Amino acid sequence: MPFVDGPKKELLGQSDIFEIETSMYNDVIPKFEKILKEANDDTQIGCKCLYSCLEPHKTMVFEDLTRKNFRCPGNFGDNMFDVAMKALNKLAKWHAISYKLNADDGKISKEFQNGALTDMNFDDIPMYRDGISFFIDMLKNEPDFKDYIPKFEKLKADNFLKKATRAYASSKTGEFANLFVLNHGDFHLKNTMMADNNGELEVLLIDFQICFWGPAAIDLTYFLYMSIDTETRATKRNEIIYTYFETFTETLKQIGFTGRIPKLSNLYKDFLSFKDYELLIITSIMPMVCHGYELNGKSEDLSQFMDNEDYRKSLYSKKTYKELVKNILPQLLHKGYLD
Secondary structure (H helix, E strand, O other), X not given: OXXXXXXXXXXXXXXOHHHHHHHHHHXXXXXXXXXXHHOOOOOOOEOOEEEEEOOOOOEXXXXXXXXXXXEOOOOOOOOHHHHHHHHHHHHHHHHHHHHHHHHHHOHHHHHOOOOOOOOOOHHHOHHHHOXXXXXXXXXXXXXXXXXXXXXXXXXXXXXXXXXXXXXXXHHHHXXXXXXXXXXXXXXXXXXXXXXXXXXXXXXXXXXXXXXXXXXXXXHHHHHHHHOOOHHHHHHHHHHHHHHHHHHHHHHHHHOOOOOOOOOHHHHHXXXXXXXXXXXXXXXXXXXXXXXXXXXXXXXXXXXXXXXXXXXXXXXXXXXXXXXXXXXXXXXXXXOOOOO
């Protein structure tokens, strides 16, 4: 946590992200890994926290993963799909354990019902507030997209942002979902560490600051866009979801869950129920992500994207983003996401 006065300290100091992350590393992750170990599964989910404190400054000290040959994954390329699927395998196990624990006593859903995302006012964040308006402007400048303009204008007029972000607080508001789990909240490749030891790929999850109890479809939708490239997502989306769900259900059986095993169709119903969240990612976040592809993985200035309206709007006209939109619009239409 920053200890020098400034906007970052002010923003983070008013949230409970540090308390959530220390709870995750000190209590939840060790408990989850112990449950797996008792089921003869030696999976390590995250790195080890060696020390944490609240005063005089909020501080956490982690093991040095570089000594075990871990590093941050590069951008798409090399074996990034393998890294992504390895990370997804751990997320599926993570989700399954949280699902069973909540079925046992209901404590974990109450403990993580509140968080940075569940309490956030998205109207105050320009990239979300303005995203669909900028998106519609882009559609109007592209003749091939003209048939989609009325559909997105209707979405915008129908309280789009509130609908898109309601999934974060769904467990608090009592909204139904088939598959509630402990979400990572920011699940993408840059929040993993990878190591290739003698051809054996290992991946650890990191940055558990904004975990919350909510529909599994939230973590999965975010992952599909933030960690899977456009072509692979178009051709392997269903396979990826199926692979996740197979690991999820197998883990439930492995750790002794005795309740009714969810069905894959239940998960797909949640994707449809929270389709506006997926549309929010496409219209608000993906312009920056696609620009990152064009930069070949070089760091993008997030503050400029957040605060500079002209710059943010300019990213909607970038070639890579328009190619994504051209690819995804028919898929959204055919799935009923634009109804």
